[in-house]
Amino acid sequence: MKNLMQSLLQACRSAVRKTSESLSLLVNSKVSGDVQGVTLMPLESLLVKFQGIQDQVLGIATRIEGELKGFLLLIINTDLVSHLLDLVLTNYEAYIREEDLTMNLEEDIIKETANVIIGSFISELNNTLKLSVNYSLPSIAVDVIAVLLDQLCANLALECRNVLVFHINLKFAEHRHSVSIIFLLKPFGENS
Amino acid sequence: MKLKLFFVPKIDGNLRKVSLSVGIGEYLIASTPSSLSTWALGSCISVILYDPFKKVGALSHCMLPEPPSPSESDNKYVSIALPNMVHDLERLGINRLNLHAAVIGGANIFGFSGKFDIGRRNVSKAIKILNEYKIPIDILDVGGNKGRNVVFLLSTGEIFVSYTTKNVFRRSLYGRAFNYRSTTP
Numbered sequence: 001m002k003n004l005m006q007s008l009l010q011a012c013r014s015a016v017r018k019t020s021e022s023l024s025l026l027v028n029s030k031v032s033g034d035v036q037g038v039t040l041m042p043l044e045s046l047l048v049k050f051q052g053i054q055d056q057v058l059g060i061a062t063r064i065e066g067e068l069k070g071f072l073l074l075i076i077n078t079d080l081v082s083h084l085l086d087l088v089l090t091n092y093e094a095y096i097r098e099e100d101l102t103m104n105l106e107e108d109i110i111k112e113t114a115n116v117i118i119g120s121f122i123s124e125l126n127n128t129l130k131l132s133v134n135y136s137l138p139s140i141a142v143d144v145i146a147v148l149l150d151q152l153c154a155n156l157a158l159e160c161r162n163v164l165v166f167h168i169n170l171k172f173a174e175h176r177h178s179v180s181i182i183f184l185l186k187p188f189g190e191n192s
Numbered sequence: 193m194k195l196k197l198f199f200v201p202k203i204d205g206n207l208r209k210v211s212l213s214v215g216i217g218e219y220l221i222a223s224t225p226s227s228l229s230t231w232a233l234g235s236c237i238s239v240i241l242y243d244p245f246k247k248v249g250a251l252s253h254c255m256l257p258e259p260p261s262p263s264e265s266d267n268k269y270v271s272i273a274l275p276n277m278v279h280d281l282e283r284l285g286i287n288r289l290n291l292h293a294a295v296i297g298g299a300n301i302f303g304f305s306g307k308f309d310i311g312r313r314n315v316s317k318a319i320k321i322l323n324e325y326k327i328p329i330d331i332l333d334v335g336g337n338k339g340r341n342v343v344f345l346l347s348t349g350e351i352f353v354s355y356t357t358k359n360v361f362r363r364s365l366y367g368r369a370f371n372y373r374s375t376t377p
Binding site: 043044047048050051052054056059060063138140141142143144146147148149150151152153155157158 | 235255299300337339
C-alpha cells in the first residue's frame with residue numbers, strides 16, 4: 001500500500017509537469033505546477049475542511065473510472081476565469097465568428113481548457129503507472145468549494161469511507177491566482 | 193403551516209455566530225430560543241422536525257439515503273438519522289403527531305444522472321420516511337443545481353435559506369465576451 005502511494009505520488013508529479021506543459025501551449029503563457037500534498041482522510045473531514053469558505057469558484061468535475069476510481073475536480077477562481085478566457089480568446093481570435101457569441105463560447109473554452117488539463121494528467125498517469133484509467137466528460141458548476149465537494153464526496157461515500165486527496169496547484173505567470181486540482185481517489189482495496 | 197420559509201441573499205452574520213452548527217452526519221435537538229444551522233448543503237439534505245407548541249425541534253445534515261449494509265448505524269444516512277431524530281424527540285416528551293417537517297437541499301450540482309443523482313435519492317428517502325411517520329411536510333425546498341445554507345429559529349419556526357451561488361456569474365461572462373469581440377476589428 002505504501003509503495004503504491006509512493007508510486008502514485010511520483011506519477012502525479014510527472015503528470016503535473018506534463019499538464020503544465022500542455023496548458024502553457026494552450027494559453028501561450030508559462031504555467032508551473034506542483035503537488036501540494038497527499039492525504040488519506042475520512043470523506044466528512046474533507047467537507048468540514050472547506051465548509052467555512054464562502055468564495056464562489058468555478059468547478060469542473062470528471063469521474064475517473066478503471067483501475068483507479070474517483071474524481072478529478074478543477075477549481076478555478078472567478079478572477080482567473082477571466083484571465084484564462086483572455087489568454088485563450090487571444091489565441092483563437094481569428095477563429096471566432098459572430099454566431100459564436102450566441103453560443104456557449106465561454107463554457108466551451110473552459111471545458112476545452114479542462115479537457116487539456118484532465119487529458120494530459122490522466123494520460124501521463126496511465127503511461128507512468130501502466131494503468132488503464134478512463135474519465136468522463138467534464139461537468140461545470142459555479143458554487144462554493146464545500147458544495148462542489150459535497151456531491152463528489154456523497155458519490156464516493158457509496159463505495160468508501162475514506163478518500164485519498166492529492167492537492168495540486170497550477171500557477172500562471174503574471175497572475176496571483178492558480179488552478180487547483182483536487183484529485184479524489186477511492187483508497188485501494190477499500191469497500192464500505 | 194407551522195414552519196415558515198424565507199429566502200435570503202445571505203445569512204446574517206450574528207445569526208451565523210449564535211446558531212448551533214450541525215455538521216455532516218449529525219443532528220441536533222434544541223428548544224427556544226436557540227437556533228440551529230447547517231452550511232454548504234450540496235446533494236446532502238437537511239431535515240427539520242418541529243413541535244410548534246413546545247417550540248422544540250431538530251435539524252439533520254445527511255449525506256446518503258441509506259447504508260450499504262443493515263449493520264450500519266451512522267447518522268449520515270437519511271434512513272438512520274430520521275428515525276433516530278423522531279425517537280429522541282419522543283424521549284423528550286414530544287408527541288409525534290405534533291411534529292411538522294421541512295426538507296431542504298438535495299441539489300444536483302454537477303448534473304449527474306441515475307444512481308449518481310444522490311440529491312434526488314436523499315429527498316425521496318426523506319419524504320418516504322416522513323410519510324410513514326405521518327409527519328406533515330410544510331416546506332420542501334429541494335433539487336436544483338445550487339448549494340444552500342440553512343438557519344432554523346426554534347422560537348418562531350422560521351427557516352432562512354440562502355443559496356450559495358447566484359446566476360450573475362454566467363451573465364458577466366457573456367458580457368465579457370461581447371465586450372471583447374466589439375473591441376476587435
